[in-house]
Amino acid sequence: MARSKIALIGAGQIGGTLALLAGLKELGDIVLFDIVDGVPQGKALDIAEAAPVEGFDAKLAGASDYSAIAGADVVIVTAGVPRKPGMSRDDLIGINLKVMQSVGEGIKAHAPDAFVICITNPLDAMVWALQKFSGLPKNKIVGMAGVLDSARFRHFLAEEFKVSVEDVTAFVLGGHGDDMVPLVRYSTIAGVPLPDMIKLGWSTQEKLDAMVERTRKGGGEIVNLLKTGSAFYAPASSAIAMAESYLRDKRRVLPCAAHLDGQYGIDGLFIGVPVVIGANGVEKVLEVEFNGDEKAMFEKSVNSVKGLIEACKGVDASLA
Numbered sequence: 001m002a003r004s005k006i007a008l009i010g011a012g013q014i015g016g017t018l019a020l021l022a023g024l025k026e027l028g029d030i031v032l033f034d035i036v037d038g039v040p041q042g043k044a045l046d047i048a049e050a051a052p053v054e055g056f057d058a059k060l061a062g063a064s065d066y067s068a069i070a071g072a073d074v075v076i077v078t079a080g081v082p083r084k085p086g087m088s089r090d091d092l093i094g095i096n097l098k099v100m101q102s103v104g105e106g107i108k109a110h111a112p113d114a115f116v117i118c119i120t121n122p123l124d125a126m127v128w129a130l131q132k133f134s135g136l137p138k139n140k141i142v143g144m145a146g147v148l149d150s151a152r153f154r155h156f157l158a159e160e161f162k163v164s165v166e167d168v169t170a171f172v173l174g175g176h177g178d179d180m181v182p183l184v185r186y187s188t189i190a191g192v193p194l195p196d197m198i199k200l201g202w203s204t205q206e207k208l209d210a211m212v213e214r215t216r217k218g219g220g221e222i223v224n225l226l227k228t229g230s231a232f233y234a235p236a237s238s239a240i241a242m243a244e245s246y247l248r249d250k251r252r253v254l255p256c257a258a259h260l261d262g263q264y265g266i267d268g269l270f271i272g273v274p275v276v277i278g279a280n281g282v283e284k285v286l287e288v289e290f291n292g293d294e295k296a297m298f299e300k301s302v303n304s305v306k307g308l309i310e311a312c313k314g315v316d317a318s319l320a
């Protein structure tokens with residue numbers, strides 16, 4: 001059986017980490033693409049030279065021509081610019097929207113059957129625009145944000161409760177902005193919902209509220225520490241989990257920015273919700289009930305995403 005092919009559009013901090021992880025997990029052959037000639041080729045060669053030491057088999061190539069992604073099974077898009085301290089994700093719209101146009105056209109021409117994972121910010125708007133520019137079926141394109149936001153929340157919870165990260169599940173919905181919605185009722189320690197863990201005296205409501213807030217601002221915390229660029233290890237791990245679920249038909253239930261067609265009362269937007277990812281891409285959306293507060297938080301987050309989409313339409317009239 002032929003190996004799968006994974007194309008990484010953008011060979012920057014996340015792109016390079018994605019290539020290394022895809023190699024270590026033997027997900028398939030890897031092509032790194034970037035407009036800066038030499039960078040994708042250099043990173044591909046560097047990782048290929050790590051393969052004998054790590055003991056994985058994968059072909060790695062670097063390219064600055066879209067023909068190199070032909071026939072890719074999975075495409076992961078990080079092309080664009082990341083945030084600098086003081087910038088919001090929304091400040092990136094002008095530049096990254098143009099990048100999505102060229103990436104969308106490249107995918108449409110060379111890898112129209114791929115499962116596409118977008119990471120470029122502002123995420124919920126860029127995945128929406130990428131779908132428009134590429135014309136991909138809506139079940140074959142998702143945005144990565146919820147896996148990362150949940151992983152951040154899981155890390156904070158595991159530290160606070162002093163338990164393994166493996167036994168913490170977390171549920172974060174909505175857009176990938178500071179008003180994302182970490183749902184504590186659906187987040188658990190080994191199946192026990194967080195409000196019950198508070199009742200059991202393992203932590204306090206104040207500490208839980210602080211962890212929710214830290215999760216919401218998790219991206220900014222790292223931007224402020226790094227000073228140049230944004231997080232890349234955990235974002236890459238998160239996208240690889242999504243790619244693996246598709247390539248190995250694992251049918252994992254992962255929070256992704258998925259196209260909604262009436263679910264959660266939303267039509268025509270990409271919003272972070274739990275979905276089943278299997279061999280057919282997004283196979284099912286898991287719709288949960290909200291209580292009053294949760295509904296208000298979700299609506300606020302959705303309104304922010306709507307604002308971003310309007311801003312995109314203002315920049316590029318062809319999207320209106």
Ligand code: A3D
Pocket residue numbers: 009010011012013014015033034035036039078079080081082083092096099102103119120121123144145148176229230231232235
């Ligand atoms: P960076 O290291 O700058 O890499 C981006 C790469 O894209 C660079 O190598 C550029 O040369 C390349 N590039 C720019 N324009 C094009 C183009 N037209 N075609 C192909 N390649 C191009 O950034 P990064 O890897 O740290 O981050 C990439 C993106 O991911 C940014 O937009 C970040 O804001 C975003 N990001 C999202 C999350 C989410 O959770 C959604 C988390 C972290 C970063």
